[in-house]
Amino acid sequence: MFLTDYHIHSTCSDDGHNTMLEMVMASYEKGVRQLCFTDHCDIDHFRTGEPNPNCFLIRRQMLDMYKNTLPAVPKDMKVLLGLELGEGNHDAAEAKKIADSEELDFVLGSIHNLKGKPDFYETKYSSDERSQALIDNYMEELLELSRIDCFDVMAHIGYPSRYIRKGGERVEISTRTYGDTLTALLKNLIERGKGIEINCSGFRTPPGGGSLPSVDILRLYKELGGEIITVGSDAHRVTNAGVGLAEGFDILRDLGYKYVAVFVKRKPSFLKI
Numbered sequence: 001m002f003l004t005d006y007h008i009h010s011t012c013s014d015d016g017h018n019t020m021l022e023m024v025m026a027s028y029e030k031g032v033r034q035l036c037f038t039d040h041c042d043i044d045h046f047r048t049g050e051p052n053p054n055c056f057l058i059r060r061q062m063l064d065m066y067k068n069t070l071p072a073v074p075k076d077m078k079v080l081l082g083l084e085l086g087e088g089n090h091d092a093a094e095a096k097k098i099a100d101s102e103e104l105d106f107v108l109g110s111i112h113n114l115k116g117k118p119d120f121y122e123t124k125y126s127s128d129e130r131s132q133a134l135i136d137n138y139m140e141e142l143l144e145l146s147r148i149d150c151f152d153v154m155a156h157i158g159y160p161s162r163y164i165r166k167g168g169e170r171v172e173i174s175t176r177t178y179g180d181t182l183t184a185l186l187k188n189l190i191e192r193g194k195g196i197e198i199n200c201s202g203f204r205t206p207p208g209g210g211s212l213p214s215v216d217i218l219r220l221y222k223e224l225g226g227e228i229i230t231v232g233s234d235a236h237r238v239t240n241a242g243v244g245l246a247e248g249f250d251i252l253r254d255l256g257y258k259y260v261a262v263f264v265k266r267k268p269s270f271l272k273i
């Protein structure tokens with residue numbers, strides 16, 4: 001099966017464990033034939049939530065590693081260069097500037113932390129009320145990001161649900177709990193020619209938990225007329241390369257999607273699935 005992976009990290013990300021070439025070869029083994037690196041560039045520091053003016057210092061390292069990797073890529077595989085740009089809504093001007101970098105084929109727009117707060121992954125959840133307030137704020141920030149032209153595809157909608165608990169249970173971000181906000185968000189993206197991804201990291205354990213966003217949100221996006229959808233493993237090490245992508249493609253086919261999007265120089269094209 002022909003698989004694409006438009007969300008994958010290398011050692012250019014602080015939390016990446018393998019070089020681009022290692023990730024390419026491990027992905028190839030799993031059937032991936034088109035892959036786009038999306039290393040982290042977070043407008044904020046993940047531990048403090050404070051602005052990180054040096055966030056795009058990885059640029060040089062990223063360009064060099066990419067250039068050195070290309071000659072070793074198998075002939076029947078295509079490897080592109082993108083970025084996972086975090087918290088673009090916290091500094092729209094800076095985010096636009098970074099996203100406009102000429103070498104980029106693709107930009108994922110993510111929110112990993114709220115303004116002035118640490119990454120959801122790093123946050124302590126002291127009470128149910130606080131958990132709820134954080135999720136409400138997250139949804140507001142996603143809406144804000146959806147209006148800023150600094151990315152092509154919104155990454156992992158529902159990200160904090162992996163880490164936030166309420167009454168001991170994972171918080172649900174679904175059409176049942178946030179229907180109106182999600183409809184507004186997805187409409188914004190569609191009107192602006194942007195897409196969403198199906199992030200498949202939840203098909204490995206840990207973290208588990210299925211796709212991000214959840215299937216009901218993927219269905220709503222399609223019902224609203226959304227067509228641009230990419231598939232991503234969000235792998236940070238070779239053992240996770242390609243893992244979960246086939247499940248992601250299956251979900252899209254079950255929902256009636258006929259194509260996945262791929263990007264070159266920030267322009268989408270569509271591959272039949």
Ligand SMILES: [Zn+2]
Pocket residue numbers: 084110112155156
């Ligand atoms: Zn992310």
Ligand SMILES: [Zn+2]
Pocket residue numbers: 007008009084234
């Ligand atoms: Zn990622």
